[in-house]
Amino acid sequence: xxxxxxxxxSLLKGTRSMLSSExxxxxAVQDLVRDExxxxxxxxxxxxxxxxxxxxxxxEELMKAKVREAYSILKIAKCGAKLGISMVPPELRKxxxxxxxxxxxxxxxxxxxxx
Numbered sequence: 235x236x237x238x239x240x241x242x243x244s245l246l247k248g249t250r251s252m253l254s255s256e257x258x259x260x261x262a263v264q265d266l267v268r269d270e271x272x273x274x275x276x277x278x279x280x281x282x283x284x285x286x287x288x289x290x291x292x293x294e295e296l297m298k299a300k301v302r303e304a305y306s307i308l309k310i311a312k313c314g315a316k317l318g319i320s321m322v323p324p325e326l327r328k329x330x331x332x333x334x335x336x337x338x339x340x341x342x343x344x345x346x347x348x349x
Contacts, residue, residue, distance in 0.1 A: 279286040315334055322330050 279289065319327055319331060
């Protein structure tokens with residue numbers, strides 16, 4: 235019983251320290267500062283349409299680059315899988331190939347469900 239009380243006491247102390255007023259106040263002030271910085275940035279962008287357009291184009295380029303990067307990583311993984319399969323003895327290739335297809339199907343399904 236003493237161990238259970240110690241565990242509960244530790245949990246309560248941890249929760250209290252997590253929710254201490256100092257931590258909550260610091261988090262709230264940080265949020266307010268972030269909001270103010272965002273407001274000022276938006277204000278500057280609204281007053282300079284050319285800069286706003288330039289930023290929008292740069293963000294679009296970044297997003298395209300991230301998609302290209304993900305696609306390249308996928309192609310590398312595909313090459314790695316092909317290389318790995320080519321190194322497998324012929325009698326095991328079919329079985330391993332089926333397992334890989336099953337694995338990829340599951341992962342793609344998970345990604346589609348999340349989007």
